[in-house]
Amino acid sequence: MAVQDVRRSFQRTRQDSSVQQLDEAIAYFKTVCRNVSSKDSLLSKHLSAIEVLGMQHGIPADGIDFFLDIALSSKLADSVNTRLLRSLLPASEIPKSSVIKGVSLFCAGKCSSNMKVLFIRWLITVYDLIPCKDVLSSLYNFFFIFLQDDKLCPYLCHLLYLITSKDHVRPYRVRKLLELQNKKGSYPPLLGLLSIYKIFCPEMVSFVLPSRLKNFFKGSNLLWTSELRAVVKRNTGDPTMDRRLFVGEKRTAGSRKRKWNCGFSPPVSTNIWSSVPFSDNLNRNETFPIEKLQTFSQLLENIHRLELPAQMGSVLKNPLLLHYINCIKEDTPFLRLNYWLASTLQEECAWYTGKTCDKEAGEFLGAVVEMQQFLQEGLSSSEAFLYKSLPHWNGNHRTQILKLISWIPIGPSSELELFLYKPLSLVFATSSLNLKCDILASLKALLQNWLIWHSVSAEKLRADTTGNHTMSGFLTSVEDLIQFTGRLSTLALQMQSSALLLNFILDFYELVCDMYVRFDLPLVVLPPPGVFYPALLCTDSVNLDHLCYIMTRYRTNLVTVKDQAKHKRDKIYMTISRQTFEEYNQYLATMVGCLWTSQAFQDTHPQGIKLDPELLASTGVPSANKSFNLVFHPALIGYSSKFLYQKFPEERPFQLNLIRGHMWNKYLEFLYSQGMNGLQLFIESSVTRVSGNTEPQKEPIEKSDLAAQNLN
C-alpha cells in the first residue's frame, strides 16, 4: 500500500515523529467537537503540525481522504477549514474515492462559497496526481452546473478546461457557455473553456476567439506549485517512496497549468487496471486504456478503440501514440497536439518575452524535435514559435533550434522571406564559422525534407487538377531557398575561406544538383559564381573532387532534361531555361580549361577568372595558364609530386612538367586510385579525348564536350 510505503520510508529517514504527529492529529480531529474555538491551542498545534508535514513531505493518501472530509463538511470554523485544505499537499496519488467524496461534499452545499472556491483550486493544483481522470470526467456535469456561480466560474472554467474531452462537447453545453459569454462579455476563463471546445468540435463553436489572448487562466488559480514540485522532487530522491508516482519517467513535475508532466499522466495509471483481468477489461470497456498500450501489435489490434489521453503532452514521448496520431484520419488529435504545443512553447520556452529559460526548456525543445523527426513532419505550432523567436535568437539552444528550422513546413515564399530568411541572414552574418556550418547543414536538411515531402505527395498533386498552382508555388519556394543559401554561402566564403565551410556548402549543392533526377522536380539551379569559383580554386582535394562530382551530376540532370524534352514534348519538362544551360556550359568550359586543357584565365563568365595576356605576361609567372591544371592545381600538387617521386625517385631537378603524354594518363589513373572518384566521373563524362595517347611528347589536347550547349 502506498501509505505504508510512505511510512516505511519516513521511518527509514528518521522522520517518524512527523508521522506520529499526523496520527495524533487524525485522532484529535476525529474527536474534536463542533464548537471548538479556532483559537484553541491544541487545535492550532495540530494544524501547524499538518502544515509542516504537508509542505515538507506531503500528506499520505489516507490523510488526504480524512482531512478533505473534515474540511469540506464544515464541522469546524471556516478559518480552520481553509488552513486545513491549504496544507493538503499530497505525497502520492489521490485515490478515486477521495475525489468522489470531496466532490459530493462540494455539491452538498454544506461548505461556504470560499471553501468551494478553495476546493476547486485544490483540485486544479493536484490534477496531475489524480490517476484515473474518468472519475472527474463522470462528474463533469456537476461542475458544469456550478458555472452559473460568479465566484466559482473562473476556477471551474480552468478545471473543466483540464477535464474536457471530445465526448463532453455537446450542443447544449456550447449553448450554455455562449449564453454565459454574452452575459459576461470577453471573459478570459470562459474563452479558454470555449477554446478547448472549439478544438474538439470546431463546427459547433462558430464564435471567433481573440487570437492574442493566450493565457486564459491566471497562475493564481494554483495553490502551491513550487512546494508541490519540491515535495515530488524530494520524494523521487528516495527510492523507497511510493513507486507509482514515479513510474517510467524521471521528469519532475513542472507547473500544473502546462500539461507537460508526461511523467505523471499515462504511465501512472497502469495499476488502476491491474485488479481486473486484462481480457475482462477489454470486454467491458469500449475504449482501450492507453496505459495498457505497450507493444506495436497491441496498437494494431486496438487502434479503433483508443482514446487519447486528456493530457496531450504525454503523447510527446510515446512512440506508439505518435504512430496512432500519424495514421488516424481524424484531424482532432493533431489539432489538439498542435494547440497544446503552441501554448506550451509560448509558456515555457519563449525566452524572447523575458522569461528565463533553462535546461528544461532545452530538453523540451529536444523532445519536440524528436517528435517531429518521428512524425516526419513539422507542426505549425513549432513553426510559429520559431518565427517569433528567430529575431531574438542569439545562438542558445542551438542544436534544437537548428533542427526545428529543418522541419519548417513548406510555405509561401514571401512568408519564408519575412520570417525565416531575414532574421537568419542577420544571424548568419554575425556568426562564427562553426555556427555558419551548422546553419548551412540545417538548410540542407530543410531542403531535403521539402523534397521528400514533395516526392511523397507528388502523386496527389498530379491527380489534383489545381495541382499546377501548388506545383509552381512549391518550385518558387524551393528555388528561393536555394538562392538564399547561395547568397549565404557566397558571403561566408568571402568572410572565411575555410575548407570545412566549403565542404558544407558543397554538401548542400550535392542535394541541389540532383533534384531533377532524384526527385523528379523540373528545377535545376546552379551554384552562384561566388560558390563555384572558390570551390574550383580551393586548396584541398576533397572539395575539388566534390565539385567535380556535383558538376557531373548537373550534367546528368541537364542531359535528362534535354532527352525528356525531345521525347515527351511535355510542357513541364521545358521549364529549365536556356540560361541555365548556358551558364552550366560556361562553368564547364572554365573547369575544363583550368583542369584539363591548361587554358586558365580565359574565362568568358562575367565574374570568371579572366586576365589580359599582357597583364599575365607581366607577372613573370612561367606558364601561368597551366597553374590550375591537374598537375599544378594547388589542391592536387601534393598528388602530382607524390606521383612524380614514385616514378622518378632519383630525378635531379624536380620537374612537374614531366607529367605529360602517356605519363599524364598514368597520373590520371594514379589520381583515381587515390579515391578521386568525382574527378574520374567528371573527366569521363565531360571530356572527350580526340587525340589520344599517340603523341607522347605533346600534352594531351582535348576538347571539352559541350553537348548541352546547342539546345533550342
Place this chain on the structure above:
Amino acid sequence: MADLRSFDKMPLLNAGAVLLLGGEESWRERLAQALLRDPRSFQVQIHMAPGLPLPTDPHRPRFDLLVLFISLHSPAGLTEALRDLSRMDPHFLLGRVCFVAAAGGARRPRALEEEAVRRLADTHCSPLLFLHTDSEEDVRCVARRLLQLLSVCAGLVPGVSALSLASFTWSSTGN
C-alpha cells in the same frame, strides 16, 4: 563638443574599438566583460558612455563599431537613441552601428513595443539584436555576434567591408 566623427583618426593595428552607448550601466559592463572574455584573434578596445556627446579626449581611438543599447523598460529609450544618432557622423550608419534592444528581468514591465524598435533599426538600415541580460548564455552569444561584426567593421576581414555586410543583410531579404 563636436559630434562623434567616424574617419578623423587612423585605425588601430590588428585591433577593433567599440563604443557601447546608452542603456543601463550594469548591462554595458556585463556585455563589455563578455566581449573581453570571448577568445578572438585581435585586440578589442571597449569604451562605454551613457550617451553622446562624449567629452573631448585626444587619446580616444577611432571607433569601428557603435553599439546603441535601447532599454525596453524605459519609455524614453527610443528618443535617447534618436538623440545619440543625431550626434554622430552619419557615415557610421553605413554599417557600423548596431542596435541592441535589451531587457532584464521578467517581472519588470516593458515600456517599449518591439515593433517600434525594429522600425527604428530598419529606418537606419542597421542590424538589431535582442539581449536578455538575465541570461548569462545570451550575453555571451550577443558578445560573440558583436565581435564578428566588429572584426568586419574594423577591416580585419579581407574582402568584406562593413557596408557590404550591411547591404548583404539588407539585400538578402529583397528589400
